[in-house]
Amino acid sequence: MTELTEEQVRSELELVLERRSADTRLTTMGAGSDDLEDGRQYLAGTVDGGWHVPTWPHEHGGRGASPSQNALIGRLLREFIVPDLYPFAIGLGMVGPALLAHGTQKQQDDWLRPIASGSSIWCQMFSEPEAGSDLANVALKADRDGDEWVLSGQKTWTSRAMWADWAICLARTDPGQPKHKGLTMFALPIDTPGVDVRPLTQMNRDAHFSEVFVENARALDAWRIGDIGEGWRVAMTVLAHERAGGGSRGGGDGNARGIRVPGWISDLRDLGVAEDRLWQNEVVKIYSHDGVSRWTSQRAADEARASGAPGPAGSGAKLRSVKSYKDRAYLSNRSAGCYGMLSDGHGYIETMTAPSMSIRGGTDEIQRNILGERVLGLPGEPRLDRDVPWNESRRGLL
Amino acid sequence: MTELAEVDPLVTETADRLFTQVCDHEAVQTAEAVGTAPEIWSAFAETGFPWISIDETCGGSGGTLLDALEVLRLVGYHAAPIPAAETGILGGWLLADAGHEIPEGPVTVLPNGATDVKGSLSGQEVTLTGTCIRVPWARMAERIAVLLEIDGQNMVASVDPNDCVIHTMTNMAGEPRDTVCFDNVKAPASSASEANPETFRFRGALSRSALMAGAIEKMSQLTVTYTNDRVQFGRPVARFQAVQQHLVWGAQEAALARMAAETAAREANRGLASFEIAAAKLITNQAAARATKACHQAHGAMGMTQEYPLHHYSRRLWAWRKEYGGDAEWSRWLGKAAVAQGAEGLYPLITGGSSVLS
Numbered sequence A: 001m002t003e004l005t006e007e008q009v010r011s012e013l014e015l016v017l018e019r020r021s022a023d024t025r026l027t028t029m030g031a032g033s034d035d036l037e038d039g040r041q042y043l044a045g046t047v048d049g050g051w052h053v054p055t056w057p058h059e060h061g062g063r064g065a066s067p068s069q070n071a072l073i074g075r076l077l078r079e080f081i082v083p084d085l086y087p088f089a090i091g092l093g094m095v096g097p098a099l100l101a102h103g104t105q106k107q108q109d110d111w112l113r114p115i116a117s118g119s120s121i122w123c124q125m126f127s128e129p130e131a132g133s134d135l136a137n138v139a140l141k142a143d144r145d146g147d148e149w150v151l152s153g154q155k156t157w158t159s160r161a162m163w164a165d166w167a168i169c170l171a172r173t174d175p176g177q178p179k180h181k182g183l184t185m186f187a188l189p190i191d192t193p194g195v196d197v198r199p200l201t202q203m204n205r206d207a208h209f210s211e212v213f214v215e216n217a218r219a220l221d222a223w224r225i226g227d228i229g230e231g232w233r234v235a236m237t238v239l240a241h242e243r244a245g246g247g248s249r250g251g252g253d254g255n256a257r258g259i260r261v262p263g264w265i266s267d268l269r270d271l272g273v274a275e276d277r278l279w280q281n282e283v284v285k286i287y288s289h290d291g292v293s294r295w296t297s298q299r300a301a302d303e304a305r306a307s308g309a310p311g312p313a314g315s316g317a318k319l320r321s322v323k324s325y326k327d328r329a330y331l332s333n334r335s336a337g338c339y340g341m342l343s344d345g346h347g348y349i350e351t352m353t354a355p356s357m358s359i360r361g362g363t364d365e366i367q368r369n370i371l372g373e374r375v376l377g378l379p380g381e382p383r384l385d386r387d388v389p390w391n392e393s394r395r396g397l398l
Numbered sequence B: 001m002t003e004l005a006e007v008d009p010l011v012t013e014t015a016d017r018l019f020t021q022v023c024d025h026e027a028v029q030t031a032e033a034v035g036t037a038p039e040i041w042s043a044f045a046e047t048g049f050p051w052i053s054i055d056e057t058c059g060g061s062g063g064t065l066l067d068a069l070e071v072l073r074l075v076g077y078h079a080a081p082i083p084a085a086e087t088g089i090l091g092g093w094l095l096a097d098a099g100h101e102i103p104e105g106p107v108t109v110l111p112n113g114a115t116d117v118k119g120s121l122s123g124q125e126v127t128l129t130g131t132c133i134r135v136p137w138a139r140m141a142e143r144i145a146v147l148l149e150i151d152g153q154n155m156v157a158s159v160d161p162n163d164c165v166i167h168t169m170t171n172m173a174g175e176p177r178d179t180v181c182f183d184n185v186k187a188p189a190s191s192a193s194e195a196n197p198e199t200f201r202f203r204g205a206l207s208r209s210a211l212m213a214g215a216i217e218k219m220s221q222l223t224v225t226y227t228n229d230r231v232q233f234g235r236p237v238a239r240f241q242a243v244q245q246h247l248v249w250g251a252q253e254a255a256l257a258r259m260a261a262e263t264a265a266r267e268a269n270r271g272l273a274s275f276e277i278a279a280a281k282l283i284t285n286q287a288a289a290r291a292t293k294a295c296h297q298a299h300g301a302m303g304m305t306q307e308y309p310l311h312h313y314s315r316r317l318w319a320w321r322k323e324y325g326g327d328a329e330w331s332r333w334l335g336k337a338a339v340a341q342g343a344e345g346l347y348p349l350i351t352g353g354s355s356v357l358s
Ligand SMILES: Cc1cc2nc3c(=O)[nH]c(=O)nc-3n(C[C@H](O)[C@H](O)[C@H](O)COP(=O)(O)OP(=O)(O)OC[C@H]3O[C@@H](n4cnc5c(N)ncnc54)[C@H](O)[C@@H]3O)c2cc1C
Pocket: A123, A124, A125, A126, A127, A131, A132, A133, A134, A156, A157, A158, A159, A160, A209, A356, A359, A360, A361, A362, A363, A364, A365, A366, A369, A381, B230, B232, B233, B237, B240, B241, B242, B243, B297, B298, B299, B300, B301, B302, B304
């Protein structure tokens, strides 16, 4: 496809999207927004032009864009209203790229376009009660039965499960192998008999993550993503895209052209605290960090798209954007003074959500371990269970 | 100078036992859903704890302010969903100070800075108009103790909440913080003796420091226990140094907050304590911010769910941090006090505290 100029992209986008203004505020990922419709409409409206996932092939809802073209489109999208795509983020940002890397032609044909057009929502069934940071400790088992697999076990913290049509599910197919080796990835329709979704309420009162109980649920072998025993590799692709923020396009509060003062700062001004010099200091510190953090994320995302495989830069990007989010949330809430303590106070939902930001998608500690080992080449964590069969190591070797 | 009093160990022991029995995770969770916790309140009231430090002749339970604050520390430690500070050292104190009768049920107060309620006096009766937001547990109070200035005179009115319109509202922790509307509400009023907006503000801050010190300590202990039980990569996560750092932060903040709150309590118990109270509220506020971050991080996703009790403490800390003075307010107060002493006075202020300010 020929490269479009900035003006060409902008006028194409103007045909399908509405421009944003300084008053446009973004909702918080996974809190405070239950709105599926806005996202659906946005994706349905942009899929023909391939604007939301430009690097995907045209037939799958992209436009086969080059990395530079993709970066340009990403930048210009920020001038338009892009709704909170939280419900769609797993499909767009993680499953899609993983299918492009590891999926069969048929899987790509069947699943990618519905993801890009917003007609199917995916969730991520990775974490289990005993497998959080130690994701390779997954115990949900999948036993082969002819052309099918029989899945049993329990997942937890599964965000979006109650909206989802499909789940990407990491399962243990060979307990006799060391823990990273006996895993296989499946796609599973969430309404498969034997799959039971039970929402958990978070402290921000949001009930967007769930426990998922799986009992003798049958999956077709055609739904297996990647080879048997290659589940860990697929999971790493998914997680690397998650960190690199591959799913989130547009947005960036107040990051649009011609909008110099981000919304959260105007809000502080409206609260009347902006006169205070100490506040100004804090605001500027966060604002500058925000800028660096956005560029880091952008760089990680661009690198990921260029190489097709996100690297450890994504961990740095995640650490930074999480810090930005938390600092902003806490400052906003504190700025409201005593009114900030009410459950309808300024920054309430962000403050209640903030602690989860450095946990979901891999904790800060895990991101730092990744950076330490893979970027700085520091000695690795002791991994005593590396070569021991999982059915011996799962209960702990120490 | 009078000797510094000590907390009566029997108070600590009895209050701790009581809350351990009646305030488990389920009970606190239910109180939030229902909006009040009448059973917890009755059990608490039966012991006479709500009225410690209020003179027996006024209908209180007697005892020292120090003991009353120890009870509040334990209220914070157990996240007890009851108006303990409001009934006792805030509302009870106001009523007793102006010679009003102390009711049998809970009392609440209009917090500083949240009220535009005005009164006009005729004889022994005041007529009140205006609105106050963030009133703790107004929905279950038997009396609202209203401190107001009329013609340069500090008065306390004892208002029957049934005469007011109450809109229920909650703080971040789901504790009642109601909006109370006074539309020509008549209530008996009399002159205050010690109570004025300043002494009330400091008492408020003192009450919140005690509550917060308790909550931080509990949060720190929960985190140590959880991370020792939680196994990842074949070992308890508490064995990872990165996690240990969070545990140390939590424990440090707990010790710091408790020390500051107890110092302020001891000084307040024997007289002037504005410097210690200001410092205690600022220190507990800041400790709360650091400790909630560390404890949540060490818990992982488990700490984010309502099913696990961490949020009872972290959310209360975020809310209490903003009551009776946030960081900026007390930092300014302390800064002004220090500057007023001049360079020579700084060290004596730090070592001598409020006694230097008098
Ligand atoms: C809001 C939210 C949404 C989520 N959505 C999903 C979802 O959709 N799908 C899904 O599969 N999962 C989801 N998760 C789960 C998330 O991936 C896990 O919470 C995360 O991986 C951490 O695991 P854990 O909570 O079990 O914490 P733990 O692993 O128990 O960690 C506890 C503490 O120990 C530390 N720790 C653990 N190991 C090490 C180590 N080796 N070195 C140093 N420190 C260590 C951690 O950093 C943390 O501080 C979600 C979580 C949250 C909070």
